[in-house]
Amino acid sequence: MSPNPKPPTAAELRARCSRGGVAIAPSLLAADFARLEQEIRAIEKAGATLLHLDIMDGHFVPNLSFGVPVVEAIRRTTDLLLDVHLMLDNPANYVEPFRKAGADVLTVHAEVLDDPRPVLDQIRALGAAAGLSLNPPLAVERIEPFLEACDLILVMSVMPGFGGQSFQPVALEKLAWLRDHSDCHAVLEVDGGVNAQTIGPCAAAGAEWLVAGTAVFGADDYGPRLADLSQSAQASVAGAQASG
Numbered sequence: 001m002s003p004n005p006k007p008p009t010a011a012e013l014r015a016r017c018s019r020g021g022v023a024i025a026p027s028l029l030a031a032d033f034a035r036l037e038q039e040i041r042a043i044e045k046a047g048a049t050l051l052h053l054d055i056m057d058g059h060f061v062p063n064l065s066f067g068v069p070v071v072e073a074i075r076r077t078t079d080l081l082l083d084v085h086l087m088l089d090n091p092a093n094y095v096e097p098f099r100k101a102g103a104d105v106l107t108v109h110a111e112v113l114d115d116p117r118p119v120l121d122q123i124r125a126l127g128a129a130a131g132l133s134l135n136p137p138l139a140v141e142r143i144e145p146f147l148e149a150c151d152l153i154l155v156m157s158v159m160p161g162f163g164g165q166s167f168q169p170v171a172l173e174k175l176a177w178l179r180d181h182s183d184c185h186a187v188l189e190v191d192g193g194v195n196a197q198t199i200g201p202c203a204a205a206g207a208e209w210l211v212a213g214t215a216v217f218g219a220d221d222y223g224p225r226l227a228d229l230s231q232s233a234q235a236s237v238a239g240a241q242a243s244g
């Protein structure tokens, strides 16, 4: 990897990963960690275009997941876009190691940054796309001053830390607000409780990348599950566009 490649724009992220306006982002947290390489091969074969990787510090969220060496090993295993979600109190300390490990998108949390612009700029300077995330309790207006510094915005529809939680509909209002905001050109992503029932409303509200852990890795066959989720999301986008 060259030291400072140009970071991908939101349009380039869409061109690389979205199909029919959407992409399913399988969350590796729900994979079988004892069979990680086989799980990644299976998800590639199923047609995924990206992988969502949750990095937890046990402080910002009450759980631990995996760190830089595991991301580096995943990078050696796949060419899929690596969408790395930093659930960390001090993301500025970690963006460089995760970028060096192969992250393509690095997302930090608005809750831990009074002004996220320096770290978003740092991510872009490292050649990755810059993402900003907000948890369900944070008002979306809080990130309004930073919209133009973001290549991706990750709207959490659960409190982060664990897979398998129920979708919180407050995410839908935030997605629609972001979709309709003239300063927002970022890819809109939603994460938590996304499944066959909730994916349609998310896509209709503007979510383009839909993170799904349990709904993907809980399936017997990932190919049909990814296709079904993607089809539901695309149908909702088409329906929302047709109704104006």
Ligand SMILES: O=C(CO)[C@@H](O)[C@H](O)COP(=O)(O)O
Pocket (backbone or CB within 6 Å): 027, 029, 030, 052, 054, 158, 159, 160, 161, 162, 163, 164, 165, 191, 192, 193, 194, 211, 212, 213, 214, 215
């Ligand atoms: O960030 C997180 C959890 O903190 C998510 O990425 C989950 O991994 C999604 O899991 P499901 O809700 O789809 O099971």
